[in-house]
Amino acid sequence: MSTNDNQFPSNFIRQIIADDLSxxxxxxxVVTRFPPEPNGYLHIGHxxxxxxNFGIAIENNGVCNLRFDDTNPxxxxxxxxxxxxxxxxxxxxxxxxxxHASDYFEPLYNYAVQLIGQGQAYxxxxxxxQIRAYRGTLTEPGKESPDRNRSVAxxxxxxxxxxxxxxxxxxxxxxxxxDMASPNINMRDPAIYRIRRVHHQRTGNEWCIYPMYxxxxxxxxxxxxxxxxxxxLEFEDHRPLYDWVLDQLQTPCHPQQIEFARLxxxxxxxxxxxxxxxxxxxxxxxxxxxRMPTIAGLRRAGFTPKAIRDFCERIGLTxxxxxxxxxxxxxxxxxxxxxxxxxxxxxxxxxxxxISNYPETQVEQLEISNHPQRHELGKRQVPFSKVILIEQDxxxxxxxxxxxxxxxxxxxxxxxxxxxxCNEAIKDTDGNVIGLHCSYDPETLGKNPEGRKVKGVIHxxxxxxxxxxxxxxxHSLFKVPQPDNEENFLDALNSDSLEVLTNCxxxxxxADAKAENRYQFERTGYFCLDxxxxxxxxxxxxxxxxxxxxxxxx
RNA sequence: UGGGUCGUCGCCAAGCGGUAAGGCACGGGGUUUUGAUCUCCGCAUACCAAGGUUCGAAUCCUUGCGACCCAGCCA
Numbered sequence: 001m002s003t004n005d006n007q008f009p010s011n012f013i014r015q016i017i018a019d020d021l022s023x024x025x026x027x028x029x030v031v032t033r034f035p036p037e038p039n040g041y042l043h044i045g046h047x048x049x050x051x052x053n054f055g056i057a058i059e060n061n062g063v064c065n066l067r068f069d070d071t072n073p074x075x076x077x078x079x080x081x082x083x084x085x086x087x088x089x090x091x092x093x094x095x096x097x098x099x100h101a102s103d104y105f106e107p108l109y110n111y112a113v114q115l116i117g118q119g120q121a122y123x124x125x126x127x128x129x130q131i132r133a134y135r136g137t138l139t140e141p142g143k144e145s146p147d148r149n150r151s152v153a154x155x156x157x158x159x160x161x162x163x164x165x166x167x168x169x170x171x172x173x174x175x176x177x178x179d180m181a182s183p184n185i186n187m188r189d190p191a192i193y194r195i196r197r198v199h200h201q202r203t204g205n206e207w208c209i210y211p212m213y214x215x216x217x218x219x220x221x222x223x224x225x226x227x228x229x230x231x232x233l234e235f236e237d238h239r240p241l242y243d244w245v246l247d248q249l250q251t252p253c254h255p256q257q258i259e260f261a262r263l264x265x266x267x268x269x270x271x272x273x274x275x276x277x278x279x280x281x282x283x284x285x286x287x288x289x290x291r292m293p294t295i296a297g298l299r300r301a302g303f304t305p306k307a308i309r310d311f312c313e314r315i316g317l318t319x320x321x322x323x324x325x326x327x328x329x330x331x332x333x334x335x336x337x338x339x340x341x342x343x344x345x346x347x348x349x350x351x352x353x354x355i356s357n358y359p360e361t362q363v364e365q366l367e368i369s370n371h372p373q374r375h376e377l378g379k380r381q382v383p384f385s386k387v388i389l390i391e392q393d394x395x396x397x398x399x400x401x402x403x404x405x406x407x408x409x410x411x412x413x414x415x416x417x418x419x420x421x422c423n424e425a426i427k428d429t430d431g432n433v434i435g436l437h438c439s440y441d442p443e444t445l446g447k448n449p450e451g452r453k454v455k456g457v458i459h460x461x462x463x464x465x466x467x468x469x470x471x472x473x474x475h476s477l478f479k480v481p482q483p484d485n486e487e488n489f490l491d492a493l494n495s496d497s498l499e500v501l502t503n504c505x506x507x508x509x510x511a512d513a514k515a516e517n518r519y520q521f522e523r524t525g526y527f528c529l530d531x532x533x534x535x536x537x538x539x540x541x542x543x544x545x546x547x548x549x550x551x552x553x554x
Numbered sequence: 555u556g557g558g559u560c561g562u563c564g565c566c567a568a569g570c571g572g573u574a575a576g577g578c579a580c581g582g583g584g585u586u587u588u589g590a591u592c593u594c595c596g597c598a599u600a601c602c603a604a605g606g607u608u609c610g611a612a613u614c615c616u617u618g619c620g621a622c623c624c625a626g627c628c629a
Binding site for chain 2: 011036037039135175195210212237266314321322323325332405415448455458522548551
């Protein structure tokens with residue numbers, strides 16, 4: 001086994017790191033960080049970044065910090081911080097250090113004093129609107145603020161007084177003195193500190209000035225000894241500013257910022273602002289609604305950390321803006337659940353079947369495998385008796401071509417049980433089928449009948465010894481592949497994304513299902529117990545994903 | 555009209571001057587007491603376009619074309 005064997009698929013960041021390592025850059029160390037702002041729940045797009053940052057560290061015997069980019073307290077909260085920690089851990093990652101940009105407020109302040117002392121930052125009294133007007137446009141250079149040449153001493157004094165709370169919010173701002181004519185707008189004297197009297201979830205009322213992202217992020221990275229600062233494409237033209245700040249200051253190191261394309265998944269959205277709107281305006285039941293692309297939502301829907309990690313690896317990593325089809329995520333969760341979920345039977349829309357030639361009071365306990373391939377997962381007992389329930393869809397008065405389920409006069413195998421023949425359909429006055437009279441072949445338990453082949457196999461539960469359950473089927477949240485591109489994304493919401501079935505019956509073994517357990521309801525999909533709404537007296541299951549459809553009606 | 559970035563199969567994506575990996579999706583065959591799984595086969599004479607360099611170009615050069623991002627005291 002050669003050490004050059006590629007353990008992981010190649011991507012441009014892995015290549016950069018491999019090169020750095022071979023050049024002994026950073027003394028051969030790899031330190032990354034996952035730096036969310038605690039202003040919402042993490043979503044599948046964050047999972048991509050988490051898997052990248054933690055994965056890169058693990059692969060290279062490095063470490064990864066979890067850092068909260070908490071420099072804008074207005075939108076941030078402890079609830080969000082807690083949910084982020086929970087989600088990262090649930091995904092299976094362990095951070096090296098738990099950090100906060102707010103841990104660095106004091107050093108950040110001191111670095112700013114240094115910048116002012118070097119004549120590279122100044123206090124501006126222009127209003128926000130004036131600053132915007134002075135900034136110029138994409139094609140025209142900006143003009144310098146009248147305050148740009150304020151003396152160092154005056155800047156130092158004003159900055160100190162800003163911190164001391166002598167000025168009103170918005171009265172002054174600290175700006176980096178770079179180049180108002182730069183073709184890169186981010187370099188036209190960006191604001192790096194603003195006055196804002198907001199209570200901070202960690203520092204309370206200690207500060208009334210807060211540093212801006214561009215100034216904070218690079219210094220935070222440097223303080224933590226980050227070697228590779230991985231972020232998304234929209235920060236590409238912030239990199240010159242990232243580098244400028246570190247070039248002016250004597251920081252412990254100068255991390256390399258590398259940008260990659262953020263995840264875009266079809267039929268959903270990964271904008272925190274819009275996800276927040278869905279929650280706030282109650283288009284969904286919360287951040288952990290199973291229809292949400294949040295980690296919490298995916299978790300509640302029954303996704304596994306492994307499937308999500310696998311997804312993040314499969315979609316690749318590039319600088320190309322791309323849209324991933326939902327089918328890839330579906331594939332990943334099915335692959336995991338197919339291998340690991342126990343098989344059970346549940347009838348979602350029951351049709352009553354009386355087996356005429358079966359003894360009136362008899363109940364048989366049939367032994368059925370928990371998994372068709374993995375016999376080590378054992379067997380369970382499933383009761384069978386004279387009255388059973390099957391899926392309404394598994395009987396047809398007028399069967400479509402190639403239908404292999406039950407029809408009057410036809411036979412079908414009851415999964416793990418006998419072959420039955422349908423003798424008669426019972427109808428109500430409107431002609432709706434409300435029940436079937438069938439007969440069973442006692443010779444067909446565990447073996448095929450002689451002289452004829454029975455193609456169809458359907459699932460069932462015993463009417464008496466089964467449990468009622470509510471089953472929630474989830475459909476895509478949006479009707480169009482790219483709701484983000486709509487004029488108003490809410491118009492693209494799928495009003496039928498939640499389908500609640502309340503007359504379902506599940507087999508007896510599901511009575512003590514646990515929220516972490518994942519099941520395949522044979523022939524219908526993968527399900528898990530809802531962690532929130534299931535109670536001792538009420539079973540509620542969420543459909544994680546359907547089985548792959550190899551046959552479509554009509 | 556400024557700056558930055560990106561164009562390889564329906565969707566992702568390897569490829570780094572030596573003659574188009576792989577995955578998802580899709581189509582077809584086989585196995586199957588889940589129309590699932592598994593398995594086998596098929597699926598870009600072609601890499602945004604046009605020129606050029608070269609024995610040889612998706613890879614290098616030139617010129618076009620298209621897409622995305624940037625004018626918060628958000629991150």
